[in-house]
Amino acid sequence: MGNPVLAIGDKRYSSWSLRPWLALRMAGVAFDEHPIRLRQPDTLERILAVSPSGKVPALRLPDGTVVWDSLAICEWAAEQDGALLPNHPATRAVCRSVSAEMHAGFPRLRQEMSMDLLRDEALPEIPEDVAAEIVRIQAIWSDCRARFGQDGPFLFGRFTIADAMWAPVATRFTSYRVPLAPVPAAYVEALWALPDMLAWKADASRE
Ligand SMILES: N[C@@H](CCC(=O)N[C@@H](CS)C(=O)NCC(=O)O)C(=O)O
CATH class of the missing domain: 1.20.1050.10 (Glutathione S-transferase Yfyf (Class Pi); Chain A, domain 2)
Incomplete structure (x- = not known):
């Protein structure tokens, strides 16, 4: 099975994306990044393809489960690293x-x-x-x-x-x-x- 994939917005602006990204890195979890540029004509369409809320961040687990909220992803990271x-x-x-x-x-x-x-x-x-x-x-x-x-x-x-x-x-x-x-x-x-x-x-x- 591959790595979890974290969909994130622009690193310059997306504060909600930084939170789980940092938690996953600090937990030592291997993951791939799926960057999505915010404020583009196709932004919503691209986010909806990976996140049911229409917002980033969203983490796709190897079994296909999607976790679509920054705090929930941080909690998931804490379950990987106590x-x-x-x-x-x-x-x-x-x-x-x-x-x-x-x-x-x-x-x-x-x-x-x-x-x-x-x-x-x-x-x-x-x-x-x-x-x-x-x-x-x-x-x-x-x-x-x-x-x-x-x-x-x-x-x-x-x-x-x-x-x-x-x-x-x-x-x-x-x-x-x-x-x-x-x-x-x-x-x-x-x-x-x-x-x-x-x-x-x-x-x-x-x-
Ligand atoms: N409560 C959500 C908030 C996520 C959120 O507001 N994300 C912004 C980017 S930082 C977003 O995706 N906005 C949609 C857009 O810009 O089109 C969380 O904690 O993950």
Whole structure:
């Protein structure tokens, strides 16, 4: 049987694609990429051929099963490599809470600071509701680092699905030059120190 195939959007812009791609890479799962350019006349048709939701990412497993949501793919990756979730059940539940909060929230940040890996420019002004979301994000990161981060530089020490879910937000803070408190700033640096993050960005600049 062949490898799982991950359908993804443009690496420069597709924040939802980066999450499971990073989780699969960190889990050491061998997979093939199926890139689909977004915002083209045939984009929807091409996505619908591989994803019933009409959205990427979607992972096609060797048995033909399709998993079509970023968080569900991260969870699948965690089933292949248990290290992608914390060991303790209560901590695992917190990891899932912060992952789900990211997945379901922060609409204003996503709208005003959409992922653009080649951008390096602050917004003229950060709207108040976006600033409030940034406060919440920094609180989540600082809380996780203080309570669970002893054994490494990530939210739960070693890399977990929570870091995969938050990685595209970290890139926005870099691209939009958002000033951060020391703990969140160090966390962003830790994500950027991952060779897989640099590889994704390098691919983005070649697209
Ligand atoms: N909830 C979905 C969201 C996926 C999503 O919105 N993907 C965007 C790209 S980042 C998409 O496919 N948009 C369709 C299009 O641009 O035509 C997930 O977590 O995977």
